[in-house]
Amino acid sequence: MPTLTKLYSMDEAAKHNKQDDCWLVIDGKVYDVTSYMEEHPGGDDVLVAATGKDATDDFEDAGHSQSARELMEQYCIGELDPSTAPKIPELKIYKKEQPKDxxxxxxxxxxxxxxxxxxxxxxxxxxxxxxxxxxx
The missing domain is CATH 1.20.5 (Single alpha-helices involved in coiled-coils or other helix-helix interfaces)
Known part of the structure; x- marks a missing residue:
């Protein structure tokens, strides 16, 4: 029997933004890192600062090791509902005129x-x- 994955909205995940209740959204997954706050090598303030948004870029920029990536799986509590994910604005491309003589x-x-x-x-x-x- 397949495991059902709980879906969370971005608004719901953003409400968990304190040291004693901290959720992160990384790569479309929601992590409850409350119990990991004191163990995090970068400090708990780094984790709290990454709440309320998609923290994927913050996570990748920090250069986490493979063991850190494996460790975070135990804190995964569900996935981000794609319909509530922040929309990336569409890039508009303007055609540049050819230079005139x-x-x-x-x-x-x-x-x-x-x-x-x-x-x-x-x-x-x-x-x-x-x-x-x-x-x-």
């Missing part, structure tokens, strides 16, 4: 910033008029 960029700038070429042309005409009038 210099001529296209210059034409785009001229269309958007028509005042600059017009001002240069106007200043040139005035300057030419001043130079012409001084020669007379």
């Amino acid at each position: 210099f001529g296209e960029k210059l034409m785009d700038m001229a269309k958007h910033y028509w005042a600059v070429p017009a001002a240069v042309a106007g200043i040139s005409i005035v300057a030419a008029g001043v130079v012409y009038s001084r020669k007379k």
Whole structure:
């Protein structure tokens, strides 16, 4: 007869966030580590700090040994209900436009910033008029 696994919601697991009542969620499994608090080599504050969230990354970042992974199995009390697991936001990918050549960029700038070429042309005409009038 198969063993039935108890499912816990993330909210339910998060309520157990004290030194005398501490549950962790790691790799989709729920662990009651209350009785292990004093024995934990990293201290009990590390375990309490990992409550209320998916602590998988914290566990992996600490570099636990194979024996630590085997030891944690005795504290497993069930699995996280997948429907209550925190959702990972979907990554949105934006398509970057192909770079334009210099001529296209210059034409785009001229269309958007028509005042600059017009001002240069106007200043040139005035300057030419001043130079012409001084020669007379």
